[in-house]
Amino acid sequence: MNAIQWPESYLPGYTDNFVSNEVIVKGLTSRDIWPFLNEPHRWPEYYTNAADIRFYDDKGPQLEKGVRFFFTTFGFPVDAEVVEYIPPAAGQPARVAWHGWSGEGESRLDVHHAWLIEDLAGGRVRILTQESQRGKPAQTLAQAHPDPMINGHQDWLKGLVAAARKARG
Template sequence: MYKQDPTVLTNDTRFRFKTFAFDVEAQVEEYDLDAENGVLRLAWHGWNEAKGDEFLDVYHAWLIQKLDYSRILILTQESQIGTLAKELAKSVPNTMMLGHQSRLDGLVTFAKDWKK
């Protein structure tokens, strides 16, 4: 059961999505917004219920900070466990890297729209 509307993120929000052709169940583990100082820490844990080579467990975290002169700082961390993730990371062109860059581009757009 979801704790809230899936379009609004807060701590413990659960959601499902498909990424890189994988079905993922996920939950926001960290959502700490300091809008006054233009800083957001966001992290989610994602997994599937598969076993063996189909098993997947990931954790993604971002620290987003608005800086002076319309600059944005984004630090990102990621942990991936499972054969699927390992194999995808070897793809050429690197599908995972390109997909993550697309997410970063979306975070930049979001951060630029923040009101301080």
């Protein structure tokens, strides 16, 4: 299976916090999943931890490399820029990743949030999302129990799958 491609400064194990969530389900494809991730205005329909989504510079409603957007998640107002963008195609996984940031100084949080969606044998699809974080808020999140990032991202995956299943009928 494929892996997330990390910028050196966000390599897991060297940051203040890292989370990884994954599901493998049958009966869906990467093309079924992609629109629900690629169009951020759809996120609040199936994931209650995403709100206030808007794009900058008259871009949107879909993500693309270099696009900047804003959303609120985990109580943080996040500005983000898409740094990796590969839609689903035969023989290669779909990928999207953004650098997100919130706050300034001691309250600054910087993240690299990446997604990988790949079709597997037997009519299955794998959805992997990982996030690597830097900053004092990341240190605090890393100590929280239960882990809000792990639980929140798992909810995102479950909602994403449910939305794709519903759309597929």
